[in-house]
Amino acid sequence: MEEIVTKDDLRQFGLQLLDRIRVVIKETTSSQTELLNPEWLKSKVVRKMMDMSAGSLQNLRVTGKVRFKKVLGSYYYNKADLQKLFSDEPNP
Numbered sequence: 001m002e003e004i005v006t007k008d009d010l011r012q013f014g015l016q017l018l019d020r021i022r023v024v025i026k027e028t029t030s031s032q033t034e035l036l037n038p039e040w041l042k043s044k045v046v047r048k049m050m051d052m053s054a055g056s057l058q059n060l061r062v063t064g065k066v067r068f069k070k071v072l073g074s075y076y077y078n079k080a081d082l083q084k085l086f087s088d089e090p091n092p
Contacts, residue, residue: 040076
């Protein structure tokens with residue numbers, strides 16, 4: 001049995017394919033953004049970004065001014081806490 005593919009069938013297929021490609025690109029872009037902009041930063045990255053010593057960073061951790069996690073001997077700091085701490089706006 002022969003099936004004939006019409007121009008309308010091809011047009012519909014093309015539209016469905018484009019919709020699927022858009023979904024895949026959107027998913028990929030959002031996951032890459034999260035990788036490029038993580039919520040938790042490693043100690044070395046924080047020290048370099050904030051231009052501070054290891055002792056100063058430890059002081060922030062010990063005094064509870066920033067949230068942190070310890071994973072297999074490495075400390076990770078919450079990026080939002082660091083930004084809030086070093087922003088120009090005074091805390092209420």
